[in-house]
Amino acid sequence: MLRTGNPALKETTFLDLSSGTVVSRDGEAMTLNGTVHRTAVLLFLAVLTAAFAWNSVAIGPEGPSANFGLYLWGGLIGGLVFAFATIFKPAWSPVTAPLYALFEGLFLGAISALYDARFNGIVLQAVMLTTGTLFALLFAYRSGLIKATENFKLGVVAATGGIALIYLATIALSFFGIRIPYIHESGLIGIGFSLFVVVVAALNLVLDFDFIEQGVERGAPKHMEWYGAFGLMVTLVWLYVEFLRLLAKLRK
Template identity: 75%
Template sequence: MRSGNPTLQESTFLDLASGSVVTRDSEAMTLNGTVNKTGLLLLLAVLTAAFAWTQSVAPDGTPTASFGLYAWGGAIGGLILALVTVFKKTWAPVTAPMYALVEGCFLGAISAMFEARFPGIVMQAVMLTFGTLFALLAVYRSGLIKATENFKLGVAAATGGIALVYLATIVLGLFNIQVPLIHESGLVGIGFSLFVVVVAALNLVLDFDFIETGVEHGAPKYMEWYGAFGLMVTLVWLYVEFLRLLAKLQSRD
């Protein structure tokens, strides 16, 4: 099984069981357990996001001195914890909640900034994110979308391409070189954001497939945390991309 989400890969279950199926018992991964842990991670992220929101932007909409701490600290801290979780899956019961708490700081800071510039945009992005989550879950459960090998390869390739574009943007930005068009509010920029949103949304299908496969293989209990963490990573990405897309659309008004 391939997954476009770099945290969820085919080798995960093979590494856990040395290529065999893990024995099912009371300590095995379950769907309900993964759902519950996903809900807990989202709650932790919301709590720290609410706090960071109040600390990052002044009443007049200008960023406070703490904005950089929460935005960059949350982003870098979240990346470090994500990498630790990927390479040390057995630590997921500890690192996944820590990731949610730290990433919440990042989300709260940037959400406050977007909201100051475009009132109402955060609620729209939240509704679109969870609307997409539940819509794709319903479609996946109905069998209308199946995570075939070709589907997984296509989404993985598109995800990797987007990651390279964003990496190039960051590196060039260090030299004050701006990538034209795709990050602007023109038709090309909006089209690019729509493409990224679609790819991020399709990663949810791969996340559902990964979790379902883990349950079928009787993966260890801590993999519930790892599956919830992987889904959380995709939801964060999808939410941020919705914010960017809505901001571009509102900038054209």
């Protein structure tokens, strides 16, 4: 059984709905190299729009410029729309995955500009930590140091679900002016919570690697290269944002 904490990657994604088996309708199958290349394209598109948003907003002593909200919320909402479109219609991923990356880049550029204005150099640190974590986990997975066993998958999925519930509760309670204490602050508990979230996000990379590898072995359709790259991109975005949050707490 395949199990992953990433909502974009689930076992039934690779299945033909009519027969319950993996089918490559166009005669070409998903490859690992193809998925790597698609991931590189998505990262390039996200960096492109992130750089544009970063250079377009201004963060002054009185706060961000008026167009900050446009890039932040426009990128976030647009990214969510194309993310859900990709999840529910994987065959659309060659189009929707790049659009997701473009919109997500706007969000990342805006939020990165805000963090960097408050904590100089924090964005470069977060990028380096995210990149280093990606390659470290990839090496550990490929070398067999970390194996995606069923117990490992179950633990990561359970932890990811718990974090998602905490974040949803935080958003819901914020509408009533209620703030969950400690975990979002810069004290020891808050830093410990962010460290835990970063570790769980990083371990989701292992599950994503395993899921993509299983798709290649099963001969999934060619368009699943874009879908696998999209799923990996979702985890990397989450990991990067969590690194920003952790570093900001440490700076405080």
